[in-house]
Amino acid sequence: MSTSERMRNYRGPVLFSYGFRPFFLLSALWAALAMAIWVAMLGGAEILPLAFDPFSWHAHEFLYGYLAGVIAGFLLTAVPNWTGRLPVMGTPLAGLVGLWLLGRVAVAASGLIDWRLVMLADLALGLALLAFLAREVLRGRNWRNLPVLALLGLFTAGNALFHLEAARGGAAFEGLGMRLGLAAALILIALIGGRIIPSFTRNWLAARGAGRLPAAFGRGDGAVLGLTALTLAGFVAAPDASAMPWLMLACGAAHLWRLARWQGAQTGAEPLLWVLHLAYALLALGFWAEAAAGFGLLAAAPARHVWLAGTIGLMTLAVMSRASLGHSGRALHAGRGTTALYLALLGSVALRLLAGLLPVQVWLLHLSGTLWLLAFGGFALLYLPVLAGPKIARKPVSGPGRTA
Structure with missing residues (x-):
């Protein structure tokens, strides 16, 4: 069968x-x-x-x-x-x-x-x-x-x-368990993200007759993944080594180079796409935040949240919304509700980083948590009919206000 x-x-x-x-x-x-x-x-x-x-x-x-x-x-x-x-x-x-x-x-x-x-x-x-x-x-x-x-x-x-x-x-x-799980998750995002982001972007741009399409996977992408594995292995095994901030800087730059080849600047009209590019950018910025923490320029907790809340939080929200729409037969378009979820989560991440820079302003942590609640609680509410309801025949997109 x-x-x-x-x-x-x-x-x-x-x-x-x-x-x-x-x-x-x-x-x-x-x-x-x-x-x-x-x-x-x-x-x-x-x-x-x-x-x-x-x-x-x-x-x-x-x-x-x-x-x-x-x-x-x-x-x-x-x-x-x-x-x-x-x-x-x-x-x-x-x-x-x-x-x-x-x-x-x-x-x-x-x-x-x-x-x-x-x-x-x-x-x-x-x-x-x-x-x-x-x-x-x-x-x-x-x-x-x-x-x-x-x-x-x-x-x-x-x-x-x-x-x-x-x-x-x-x-x-x-501890070691936290670092190992985080490292595995980040490599998974680099690996799977490197497949789906350029693929989804290519399909969308090609359907619109764009002249510049995302670059295909090549040796440079393989080198970036190898550098990522090396850097995160050091992060797990020897996070305080003197070479780690420099490796983090190099790895962040390598991921930004990789991302720049995927034509994300052309996806502004579709939130389902630009959110994936932005989440991957936060992967690169997370390496730089860790480097800043290693150089003593940023506290460890807000630096780590760029990866945790930013990269993982936004990438998973993006993938959940896209997969839910696509596999339930809906149009692959993020309407105002879904876009608001993305913006709420971005606001939560920004406020969490700001709270680390201004630790006496505890209200920033509470506001960040509130926006996080709105993002994920809002997803559960908005996508309940999608996830618990039957698959439907896909219809043409009729406007940003008609989809989830």
Whole structure:
């Protein structure tokens, strides 16, 4: 049975008909709820029975909670397209969602549960995804995506290390597990982003008869990915080495060079495209922010948030919105509502950086958190009919106000 035939024959809940549907919806809801809890914690509230310190819980639930859910939704949707094999749907998909929810509950109640059980519950989804991806890559002979499998393995290992460091009483939010998971996520963005951003941009520009199209992948792109792997390996293993700020500067410049070849300046009329280019630009700027922190010009926390809230937050919001529209049969156009989500998140990132520069202005942190809530809570509300409703026949775009 082909993928399309299995989709047509599926009779279960629409929400569990494709991986992106439940995982994107629940991940966005969790991003908003976890931020609301974090803002309350900043005010001194003790809401959850945590074994983690509040900063470690906040960092963990973004990287290994929210992002893990988005990665699951993305892979469960993309891998069938990569391999031509059947998607996970129905009861097996609901089981994977249950594993993700189990991890969120276990971490939230970690002060009441043995840390080993918390770790196993939280690693369950990552291990299941590794088994799924390994099976699909091997049976589909999809060797091109072996790096994705390796990066998912590193990401899952980072989560395990995070739990071990937290159990030992360390500041896990700035430990090896956090750095390893972050590095794996950033390389994944550089790898997958380097495929989809120029591809989507090329298709859109070609349909409009543009004379200049994004450059094809070449040796220069491979060199940038190699430099990225080297720089982030140093970031994980020896973050305080004297050479790291210089490597960060070089890597940021290399990614800006790569981005400049993708013709992002021509995409201003379509938010679904320019947001991808902007998110990738934040990847490059994150390297420079880390360099500034290494030179003592910027505090470590706001520098790190350029990657966390900026690169990862904006890229995932961009991918979730585009994939949700495309796979549900809607027009690939971001209307005013979706554009407002992007702008709210950009405002949140800018205010978080400003709060790091003006630490006495605590209200900046609260305003940044509010905009984050609007971005991800708004996504869940705006895209609920898209994610939980049936696929529709795609219609021509009739104007920016008629789409999500």
